[in-house]
Amino acid sequence: MKTTHLVLASAIASLAALPAMAQKAGETEKCYGIVKAGKNDCQTATSSCAGTAKTDGQKDAWIAVPKGTCAKIVGASTTPPGK
Numbered sequence: 001m002k003t004t005h006l007v008l009a010s011a012i013a014s015l016a017a018l019p020a021m022a023q024k025a026g027e028t029e030k031c032y033g034i035v036k037a038g039k040n041d042c043q044t045a046t047s048s049c050a051g052t053a054k055t056d057g058q059k060d061a062w063i064a065v066p067k068g069t070c071a072k073i074v075g076a077s078t079t080p081p082g083k
Contacts (some may be wrong), residue, residue, distance in 0.1 A: 027066055027067050028064040028065060028066060028067060029064070029065060029066075029067050029068075029069075029070055029078055030062040030063075030064060030070075030078060031062055031063055031064070031065045031069065031070035031073065031076050031077070031078060032059060032060065032061065032062045032076065032077045032078070032079070032080055032081065033057055033058070033059045033061075033062075033075050033076050033077055033081075034057065034063065034070075034073055034075060034076045035053045035056070035057070035058055035061040035062065035063050036053070036056050037053050037054060037055050037056050037058070038051050038052070038053060039051065039053065039063065040052065040053040040058070040061035040062060040063060041062060041063045041064050042062065044058065044060045044061045044062075045060040045080075045081075046060070057075065059081040060080060060081055062080075
């Protein structure tokens with residue numbers, strides 16, 4: 001079971017590093033609706049600061065992801081709600 005945890009932790013760490021690497025190259029897009037509470041990158045319709053999303057999956061909160069990634073995530077969108 002320890003090996004499973006190690007593999008899972010490694011995969012999560014790799015995914016966490018992708019936005020930073022892609023952002024360096026200017027190859028990111030805003031991805032709405034997939035943010036964990038308190039982990040959004042910038043303002044939402046109801047707040048003006050990063051890290052203020054109130055709920056998991058808040059539709060107006062976004063994070064930067066490598067271009068093309070958002071389209072592969074169920075429930076995600078590259079356009080804000082209502083547009």
